[in-house]
Amino acid sequence: MATWAIGDVHGCFRTLESLLGRVDLDVRRDRLWMVGDLVNRGPSSLQTLRWARALEGEMGDRFQVVLGNHDLHLIARHLGVAGERPRDTLTEVLEAADAPELVDWLRRRPFVHFERLAGCDYVLVHAGLRSGWAPEAAIKAARRLERKLRGPKATRLLQRRNKKSLVAFTRMRMLDRKGRTHDYSGAPKSAPSGLKPWFRVVPRSCPERTIVCGHWAALGLRLESDFIALDTGCVWGGPLTAVRLDDRRVVQEVQSDSQQVHW
Secondary structure, three states: OOEEEEOOOOOOHHHHHHHHHHHOOOOOOOEEEEOOOOOOOOOOHHHHHHHHHHHHHHHHHHEEEOOOHHHHHHHHHHOOOOOOOOOOOOHHHHHOOOHHHHHHHHHOOOOEEEEEEOOEEEEEEOOOOOOOOOHHHHHHHHHHHHHHHHOOOHHHHHHOOOOHHHHHHHOOOEEOOOOOEEOOOOOHHHOOOOOEEHHHOOOOOOOOOEEEEOOOOOOOOEEEOOEEEOOOOHHHOOOEEEEEOOOOEEEEEOOOOHHHOOO
């Protein structure tokens, strides 16, 4: 029994299929974690969502998907509270006959997932966690947002996506000296003075737990004792990355959807 975590797919379904073949996932026994941003920018968001929804039916809670900012954008477009962006590739999903069921499934994904595996405590999140958050605080904030997203307050939530907790879970990368989220998305070593990666800010979020995240393609693959970053920019021409949490084995698949990606 293994636990695999995979980085941002962004609708690059052919690459995902190839990667899953290489890790030899056993859907009867293994666990599979996805760091969010299943959709958008790549060519096959509809296939990716249909695959994920079907796989949950086979694996149950051994399959975990947390919500990313592009997943929220799809939900917002489906609900009519966001317009099309220049590099969106969501039309096929939105026009599909099963779009309501797929978006409803997506709306029921968590913002954060906590689990203890083989004596180690893990946190799965798309972007990040607010500085100083204890697990209880992160779970409380996530569940509050999840109730709104799944209920009649979803429209209002998606119209006001600047809420600190929502930004932390789905969009955060760098923080300024006052702890405010900055929109810089490049490599940390090239960041303007005064900015720091969220996971380097003290006090650390959820201490004594290993955080698994994505979202930050310029950060790339990071394997630290208590931090794993998995967005290696598949949709931008990089590989799609899987890490086996049990022993930190890394498997990468070269992107095979490149001719259809919207740059």
